[in-house]
Amino acid sequence: MANKRAFPLDKTRNIGIVAHIDAGKTTTTERVLYYTGRIHKIGETHDGASQMDFMEEEKERGITIQSAATTAEWKGYRVNIIDTPGHVDFTAEVERSLRVLDGGIVVMDGEAGVEPQTETVWRQCSDFSVPRIVFINKMDKMGADFDWSVQTIKDRLHANAVPVQVPIGAESDFEGVIDLVTMKAYVYDEDKEGENWDTVEIPADYQEKAQAARESMIEAVADVDDDVMGKFLEGEEITEEDIKAGIRRATLNLELYPVYAGSAYKNKGVQMMMDGVIDYLPSPLEVRPYMATDPENGDEQVEVRADDKGPFAALAFKIMTDPYVGRLTFIRVYRGTLESGSYILNATKDKRERAGRLVQMHSDQRQEIPEVFSGDIAATIGLKNTTTGDSLTDVDHPLILESMEFPEPVIQVSIEPKTKADQNKMNTALQKLSEEDPTFQANTDPETGQTIIAGMGELQLNIIIERMRREFGVDASIGAPQVAYREAFGKQVSAEGKFVRQSGGKGQYGDVYIEFTPNAEGEGFEFEDAIVGGVVPREYIPSVEQGLKEAMENGVLAGYPLIDLKAKLYDGSYHDVDSSEAAFKIAASLALREAAKKADPKILEPIMKVDIRVPEEYMGDVMGQVTARRGNIEGMEARDGAEDIHAMVPLAEMFGYVTDLRSATQGRGTFTMSFDHYTAVPKNIQEDIIKQNGGEA
Numbered sequence: 198m199a200n201k202r203a204f205p206l207d208k209t210r211n212i213g214i215v216a217h218i219d220a221g222k223t224t225t226t227e228r229v230l231y232y233t234g235r236i237h238k239i240g241e242t243h244d245g246a247s248q249m250d251f252m253e254e255e256k257e258r259g260i261t262i263q264s265a266a267t268t269a270e271w272k273g274y275r276v277n278i279i280d281t282p283g284h285v286d287f288t289a290e291v292e293r294s295l296r297v298l299d300g301g302i303v304v305m306d307g308e309a310g311v312e313p314q315t316e317t318v319w320r321q322c323s324d325f326s327v328p329r330i331v332f333i334n335k336m337d338k339m340g341a342d343f344d345w346s347v348q349t350i351k352d353r354l355h356a357n358a359v360p361v362q363v364p365i366g367a368e369s370d371f372e373g374v375i376d377l378v379t380m381k382a383y384v385y386d387e388d389k390e391g392e393n394w395d396t397v398e399i400p401a402d403y404q405e406k407a408q409a410a411r412e413s414m415i416e417a418v419a420d421v422d423d424d425v426m427g428k429f430l431e432g433e434e435i436t437e438e439d440i441k442a443g444i445r446r447a448t449l450n451l452e453l454y455p456v457y458a459g460s461a462y463k464n465k466g467v468q469m470m471m472d473g474v475i476d477y478l479p480s481p482l483e484v485r486p487y488m489a490t491d492p493e494n495g496d497e498q499v500e501v502r503a504d505d506k507g508p509f510a511a512l513a514f515k516i517m518t519d520p521y522v523g524r525l526t527f528i529r530v531y532r533g534t535l536e537s538g539s540y541i542l543n544a545t546k547d548k549r550e551r552a553g554r555l556v557q558m559h560s561d562q563r564q565e566i567p568e569v570f571s572g573d574i575a576a577t578i579g580l581k582n583t584t585t586g587d588s589l590t591d592v593d594h595p596l597i598l599e600s601m602e603f604p605e606p607v608i609q610v611s612i613e614p615k616t617k618a619d620q621n622k623m624n625t626a627l628q629k630l631s632e633e634d635p636t637f638q639a640n641t642d643p644e645t646g647q648t649i650i651a652g653m654g655e656l657q658l659n660i661i662i663e664r665m666r667r668e669f670g671v672d673a674s675i676g677a678p679q680v681a682y683r684e685a686f687g688k689q690v691s692a693e694g695k696f697v698r699q700s701g702g703k704g705q706y707g708d709v710y711i712e713f714t715p716n717a718e719g720e721g722f723e724f725e726d727a728i729v730g731g732v733v734p735r736e737y738i739p740s741v742e743q744g745l746k747e748a749m750e751n752g753v754l755a756g757y758p759l760i761d762l763k764a765k766l767y768d769g770s771y772h773d774v775d776s777s778e779a780a781f782k783i784a785a786s787l788a789l790r791e792a793a794k795k796a797d798p799k800i801l802e803p804i805m806k807v808d809i810r811v812p813e814e815y816m817g818d819v820m821g822q823v824t825a826r827r828g829n830i831e832g833m834e835a836r837d838g839a840e841d842i843h844a845m846v847p848l849a850e851m852f853g854y855v856t857d858l859r860s861a862t863q864g865r866g867t868f869t870m871s872f873d874h875y876t877a878v879p880k881n882i883q884e885d886i887i888k889q890n891g892g893e894a
């Protein structure tokens with residue numbers, strides 16, 4: 198007998214909290230958990246006592262490394278919350294969470310407004326069509342300015358940000374908020390942990406401001422909502438319900454972003470923002486249908502909608518290794534239900550799996566549940582072959598849900614175990630850690646035996662090494678961080694690859710003609726079989742593709758992977774007796790080598806988007822530093838005596854930049870960087886790189 202779901206679908210919200218680093222995501226989430234009754238004591242992230250940041254490294258560094266999914270209840274609704282990391286090294290982690298969420302809370306620091314990483318997460322939310330509300334946090338902080346912060350959303354994000362509140366006071370006088378829909382003021386009681394507030398009339402000195410703000414809010418809604426516009430034009434009364442319904446429709450359509458004010462740290466305004474989640478963010482029934490391909494029906498595209506009755510379909514979006522229970526696979530259920538102990542299909546890998554136990558997470562504590570329903574986020578224990586991005590479905594109804602893409606790593610270091618005994622342990626550890634984090638790769642060079650780990654940034658790799666030591670007991674020494682270069686062809690070329698061996702008995706014969714065309718950045722490898730008349734027999738064609746893929750791994754110039762290439766196999770020949778899969782594989786790699794000689798191959802380097810904030814007087818020096826690092830200044834903005842410099846700089850030139858920036862600005866400059874794109878390195882540098890890797894330039 199099936200269990201009954203605890204919350205109807207329309208009373209479910211799956212939301213993510215996103216922000217620039219230090220804007221207060223974790224503090225906000227903590228408050229939400231406290232007010233929704235799941236934790237009984239407020240822990241501060243800077244004391245290392247937060248409930249959400251539970252990994253040891255997170256406690257020590259006071260930052261959020263891995264998103265934790267947690268479940269809360271608010272006013273009869275189930276709210277599943279994902280706390281996402283703000284540091285740019287973990288951008289892919291944020292993206293992976295956005296994939297499975299229906300709505301977002303964008304937390305901003307009320308003194309800083311929109312920051313570089315706010316722009317990144319905002320763009321990611323837009324890419325995934327995630328409706329969002331904005332929480333302008335830190336209203337108690339010196340320099341906090343609500344109106345200015347809202348303006349930065351309009352100016353920098355070009356988004357229709359519409360305040361639905363007016364804060365009462367700011368900085369140390371921040372007392373509460375005025376709700377522009379109900380025109381009530383909520384004033385907090387200082388002594389309590391924000392659990393009590395008084396609902397009062399709007400203070401006299403705020404009457405005018407609130408009235409004006411309410412009118413702008415209604416106009417903004419009318420601008421994008423026909424119902425409210427109709428009433429507005431007819432001169433009909435616009436009720437609270439009309440306004441709320443209008444804001445809801447516009448928010449779900451990504452045409453409007455309601456803005457709230459508060460201070461998570463001072464326990465003010467969090468409850469009203471939670472009401473906003475219920476009022477304005479979508480239930481799983483209101484999001485655009487999820488697209489999937491049906492492998493049993495010629496890969497037909499189908500829409501998957503939230504419904505408990507359909508066959509089970511879920512996406513595995515995160516793997517975590519837990520010291521007590523082992524491997525936890527986090528899933529978002531799109532359709533159907535799943536009982537613990539049942540068999541499911543990993544449709545991506547075409548393997549059956551048993552979902553032994555089902556758990557709902559609250560920070561690092563878990564509650565066993567007998568069944569999960571459509572729209573839920575939960576974790577399963579016992580899946581063996583599932584990795585991030587895999588589709589899990591009903592055994593008889595395979596479906597491949599739209600998966601996620603992960604960026605190529607930009608930075609790498611060599612690591613060496615301290616002792617021989619550590620070698621095996623290290624391999625296991627690296628394998629587990631790369632299962633958890635798809636942007637982290639570990640490879641051992643078959644020739645030198647050297648192990649290289651690669652990822653999105655130094656912080657990410659340092660954390661991996663710390664975790665290896667702490668969780669797996671492996672001590673390793675590491676080399677200096679290096680750029681993860683890539684290689685690419687510069688122009689279209691064709692080449693023959695012929696492999697013939699005659700040695701006594703059965704010989705080897707493979708012969709292929711391939712046309713290579715550089716692909717656009719990020720398009721990856723594509724293979725086209727254009728053979729006519731069976732000049733290369735069917736059975737050898739997969740070997741040609743495989744041979745190319747393997748050869749591309751090792752590059753053609755300096756041993757870095759060759760990427761973004763189209764290969765068209767258009768001619769060839771075979772031998773009745775001597776041809777084999779192995780021979781065609783080698784022939785393909787010979788064709789690639791031959792083509793490389795004429796293809797004007799290039800070494801590509803990662804270019805980082807660097808945002809620097811410095812006091813005005815240091816601007817000249819700092820810009821000089823950027824230019825000396827082969828950087829391009831893309832723009833500048835002055836703000837409160839400080840200057841924001843936006844630049845594109847090769848990662849290779851950014852090592853040690855922290856120290857240089859500090860000494861040039863007496864410790865007052867700060868910067869953030871994130872990967873932007875790959876581009877060809879200048880010729881002279883390309884020659885150096887090739888020489889360093891033992892090649893001939």
Ligand SMILES: Nc1nc2c(ncn2[C@@H]2O[C@H](COP(=O)(O)OP(=O)(O)OP(=O)(O)O)[C@@H](O)[C@H]2O)c(=O)[nH]1
Binds near residue numbers: 217221225337
């Ligand atoms: N004044 C003030 N400080 C706050 C507020 N909210 C958070 N902080 C402080 O800001 C710092 C960062 O807060 P976190 O909640 O850890 O920020 P985060 O966005 O989760 O940071 P990461 O997880 O590292 O990305 C901490 O020292 C908090 O105590 C607030 O409302 N007012």
